[in-house]
Amino acid sequence: MSQPTIISIETMRVACKSCSLSTLCLPMGLCPQDVERLEDIVKHARPLHRGDLLFRSGDRFRSLYVVKTGSLKSFAPSPEGGEQVLGFHLPGEVIGLDAIDRRTHSCFAKVLETSSICEVPFQLLTQLTAIIPGLQHHLYRLLSKEIGHDTDMLLLLGKKNAEERLAAFLLDMSKRLQRRGLSPTDFYLSMSRHEIGNYLGLAVETVSRIFTRFQDDRLLGVERKHIEIFDLDALATLADGMGTMRQQQQRT
Amino acid sequence: MSQPTIISIETMRVACKSCSLSTLCLPMGLCPQDVERLEDIVKHARPLHRGDLLFRSGDRFRSLYVVKTGSLKSFAPSPEGGEQVLGFHLPGEVIGLDAIDRRTHSCFAKVLETSSICEVPFQLLTQLTAIIPGLQHHLYRLLSKEIGHDTDMLLLLGKKNAEERLAAFLLDMSKRLQRRGLSPTDFYLSMSRHEIGNYLGLAVETVSRIFTRFQDDRLLGVERKHIEIFDLDALATLADGMGTMRQQQQRT
DNA sequence: CGGGCTTTTGACGCCCATCAACGAGTGTGG
DNA sequence: CCACACTCGTTGATGGGCGTCAAAAGCCCG
Incomplete structure (x- = not known):
């Protein structure tokens, strides 16, 4: 089985030690070794500050983002010019899953307080599924969990x-x-x-x-x-x- | 690369000719051959009638369902005993994506009119991703699209x-x-x-x-x-x- | 220290839920 | 085939929950 070339920069891995990926993935059955491989592909962004936009509606989708520290909100523009806050994102949580389908972000992600965020290039991530057993299923679960959360919100907005x-x-x-x-x-x-x-x-x-x-x-x-x-x-x-x-x- | 054993019953494939899988998958870049392989794993249920439940909240998750003809609704029970309708499902659309995470359905799917529905065992489907290029990504997109739809509903319920x-x-x-x-x-x-x-x-x-x-x-x-x-x-x-x-x- | 933003509190009014009643459509059994 | 019951859809009357407007006080930042 040919293994796709993975960006594998040791220095990056080290810098990523405290990255939330482990928080995120370990409980789901990945072994620490696999998490290390995941961390290899994570790009580290400089810390972002209150008001910064992680991405905008219309931006091309390239990566998922994992909140490491801090918090942000995502919101969609509404036709009238207003906006709808879609969610608040705390450390360990993943942002950007809604953009996979259209290959374009359809909402904004704005930083609420000084935060650091891991960027995970989606294409590399999917390539990794070939060599990390369980990662593929983990991604399905991640997406499915997001649907479950949205469902809860629909009930809240519809009935409460x-x-x-x-x-x-x-x-x-x-x-x-x-x-x-x-x-x-x-x-x-x-x-x-x-x-x-x-x-x-x-x-x-x-x-x-x-x-x-x-x-x-x-x-x-x-x-x-x-x-x-x-x-x-x-x-x-x-x-x-x-x-x-x-x-x-x-x-x- | 060892190919997982797939339930492959020719008669099933034939019976499935008009199955909505092709409607669903062809536009997404799968070749007809691949769709045939997909159809091989599809179980055919007898037609369901108005009021029948395809699955219940609490049922173990095993399969996704593709509406072939007819329509259904999915709804979640709310704590007070009421229910929240989560969506209506027309031919070509997929049901059950929210259950992947918890391995358990958390909503009900009820048939609105006489309908036929393809059952797609999820485990077999994910095994197929190993031999059908693009299927994995197609599944990601399917899940992501569902999130996008929920997002639209959040805007609707929150602002309109x-x-x-x-x-x-x-x-x-x-x-x-x-x-x-x-x-x-x-x-x-x-x-x-x-x-x-x-x-x-x-x-x-x-x-x-x-x-x-x-x-x-x-x-x-x-x-x-x-x-x-x-x-x-x-x-x-x-x-x-x-x-x-x-x-x-x-x-x- | 001044200006702007956030939060709070009050007054008012409107949108929509609720209650009620009725007609029409649908299914069932005698 | 018809009587009956039940559900569904529509319309009117009423009221309440929450949005809107207004204003003031507190907090943050330059």
Whole structure:
């Protein structure tokens, strides 16, 4: 079996030691050796700063990006000139999967705070699937997982009210931060109320009001971007729409 | 290169002649020979009838499904007991991509009208990628395309009002039917108003009201499930949210 | 220190969900 | 073949949730 030539620069591998690829791939059954080979093809970008664009809608698709540190948001332009925030991306998460099909990015990725991001040339990655068993399937799962997340958002936007949306958002952030080894109940949000509202299909004012309502109900403490969750369970109950239920029948 | 054993039953291939796989794969750069090999692994199910479930949430994931004729809807259960319609699936389209990650279906697929559906065992499909060049990339694109579609829906649910949603829905159906060689302006919807509303995040009554509004505005003719579009352009303008605009500034 | 941005809070109004009622279409069994 | 029940689609009335407008205070950055 002929092995495709892979860009393999030792210095790059070393620089990449702390790269999130291992965080990303190890749990999925790849051995450390394979992760090393993955790291060989990763390009390292200089750190990006708040407001920088990782890519724009219309850019040719070449690479996937893995967040190493920091955070960013992706958003799509809407016909009227507005934008829809599609997601927030934390360390260990992959950006750009939606662009594979059209070979062109159809959304923007903007840096929310100083971040470092690994660039993974997609063509090289797919070539690697020939020599790393399981990588191909891992990529399928990565794409499929993204679909699953979008599905959750469709349910949120289609069926949940403002309170449930914000509760679900905070819970989601909590879980993702916990997976990164951070506190699930005490964290800083890198995005503005405006961006949260846009993401959740709500007005800024609504987001703000519900934050204070949650605070009044002793569910959490809020001070600007600093969030402290007092009652994860209650928040989960709210997020599932069982906030004011006794024995309620379904709503379609 | 050792070729994995493939279920290869000639009779199956013959029975599959009209299978939508070719519709699906040929445009993507696979040669007819390859499509034949694909068809070799396709299991044929008996025709399914209105109300039948192709799979349920919680079912183990084994296969993707390609709609051959007819149509179905997929929907996710919501915590409160309701459901969210995630999509409608027409001939040539693939179902089940969201289940690859968790190896378990997390949504239901219900048949809307008598339909025939090709079952494609996923493991065999991925094995075929070793011997059919381009198939692997085609699968990536398939998954990526699904993400792109979900993204469009997020924008719709997050930013558009009822009129814009229904206009966008009708346009989408129109385009997909046209791609299948059917009239883009004269067709039958296989789903109920209730299902349309659920899909679009609207109440049944709202859907109904907007149908009559469109009819009053001479945009289309509606008679139960039969739709005749008179003005595709106006509908597109509406769907893009430029319905009542002169020189309007963006809305975030 | 000044200007701009973010966040919060209040007042108001509209879009759309909800409730209710009715007609039409569909299927089923006697 | 018809009666009956049920679902589906439409229309009207009503109300509430949340968007919009407005303003003020806090925070950040040059």
